[in-house]
Amino acid sequence: MRHLIRAALIGIVALGVGTMACQSQEPTKKAVKDDKDRKMAPAFELKDSTGKVVKLADYRGKVVLLDFWATWCGPCAIEIPWFEDFQRKYKDRGFEVLGISMDDDGWKAINPFVAEKKINYRIVLGDDKTGDQYGGVEALPTTFVIDREGRIASVHVGLTGKKDFEDAIEKLLEAPAGKAADARPAGGGAGSADGARAESGPHPHGEGN
Amino acid sequence: MAPVLKVDPIPMVKATKGSTATVVVKATLPSGYHANTNKPTEAYLIPMTLKWTGGPLEMDTVDYPKGAMEKYSFSDKPLSVVTGQFTITTKFKVPAGASTGPAAQNGTLRYQACDNKACYPPKNIPVSFTVNVE
Numbered sequence: 001m002r003h004l005i006r007a008a009l010i011g012i013v014a015l016g017v018g019t020m021a022c023q024s025q026e027p028t029k030k031a032v033k034d035d036k037d038r039k040m041a042p043a044f045e046l047k048d049s050t051g052k053v054v055k056l057a058d059y060r061g062k063v064v065l066l067d068f069w070a071t072w073c074g075p076c077a078i079e080i081p082w083f084e085d086f087q088r089k090y091k092d093r094g095f096e097v098l099g100i101s102m103d104d105d106g107w108k109a110i111n112p113f114v115a116e117k118k119i120n121y122r123i124v125l126g127d128d129k130t131g132d133q134y135g136g137v138e139a140l141p142t143t144f145v146i147d148r149e150g151r152i153a154s155v156h157v158g159l160t161g162k163k164d165f166e167d168a169i170e171k172l173l174e175a176p177a178g179k180a181a182d183a184r185p186a187g188g189g190a191g192s193a194d195g196a197r198a199e200s201g202p203h204p205h206g207e208g209n
Numbered sequence: 210m211a212p213v214l215k216v217d218p219i220p221m222v223k224a225t226k227g228s229t230a231t232v233v234v235k236a237t238l239p240s241g242y243h244a245n246t247n248k249p250t251e252a253y254l255i256p257m258t259l260k261w262t263g264g265p266l267e268m269d270t271v272d273y274p275k276g277a278m279e280k281y282s283f284s285d286k287p288l289s290v291v292t293g294q295f296t297i298t299t300k301f302k303v304p305a306g307a308s309t310g311p312a313a314q315n316g317t318l319r320y321q322a323c324d325n326k327a328c329y330p331p332k333n334i335p336v337s338f339t340v341n342v343e
Binding site for chain 1: 326
């Protein structure tokens with residue numbers, strides 16, 4: 001009987017160790033793509049509520065959180081306060097949030113929303129062309145985190161965890177600043193971000209990287 | 210991929226001048242998606258609407274599905290939504306002066322759908338049926 005109990009205990013311990021081993025072998029999710037896998041964020045010129053043209057290239061040397069959103073999008077409204085926090089917390093370290101609204105009704109719909117939510121970052125009015133350049137943005141929110149060199153470091157389609165964004169931002173802000181100064185400006189890329197979106201394809205509503 | 214609302218073909222309607230006619234639009238949203246009802250609970254949400262824009266009949270009333278109050282991870286409060294199959298019933302007046310014979314009645318169904326994590330731009334889909342005025 002004692003042998004049986006001993007054998008059972010050994011089995012339980014072995015199972016536990018085995019489970020831990022399996023867990024430790026799971027790949028750790030990366031906050032951002034590896035350098036070699038990043039593609040240039042497509043350039044765009046869009047207008048803000050004052051009519052001023054905003055270019056992605058204006059953000060050269062900064063880490064940018066580029067959020068495609070709309071006023072009618074519930075999941076977008078959840079993320080917006082997080083982005084406001086990021087804007088406050090990281091602005092002095094070379095970080096900016098830029099919101100691209102995909103509202104068909106334009107500023108008539110956007111302005112009251114921005115005022116109500118007290119959005120503290122810049123909003124521009126998007127269009128289908130820009131959405132297409134970024135791989136055909138359809139699901140909102142879709143958010144791109146862009147490194148100091150203007151390359152897409154992570155893509156998030158649908159409601160994403162705040163920590164996932166924060167991890168990506170922190171990681172990119174920690175990257176050596178000197179590297180960015182010599183690099184191509186943000187928005188220097190042309191064409192589309194298909195490559196980046198394709199990698200997040202298997203996670204249509206999750207957190208792509 | 211944005212969900213596509215499927216609308217069943219509407220059988221031909223017989224309508225008598227000076228009377229009324231009722232038409233039921235049957236539509237189905239793919240599993241896992243929801244669309245706002247005609248009376249969403251939040252002001253920022255886009256309501257479902259059916260507008261009849263051309264044809265011999267005059268729209269009288271449109272009865273939208275009541276839907277259900279459902280809670281989603283992105284909303285503090287339950288939302289008034291439709292899922293799966295639902296119907297929209299329109300009552301038309303048949304004008305006494307309507308032309309006799311078959312004619313097309315055209316409309317547009319506008320909806321805005323989401324799943325549990327993302328929302329998709331509002332879509333307008335054409336809806337039509339043949340009415341035979343007698």
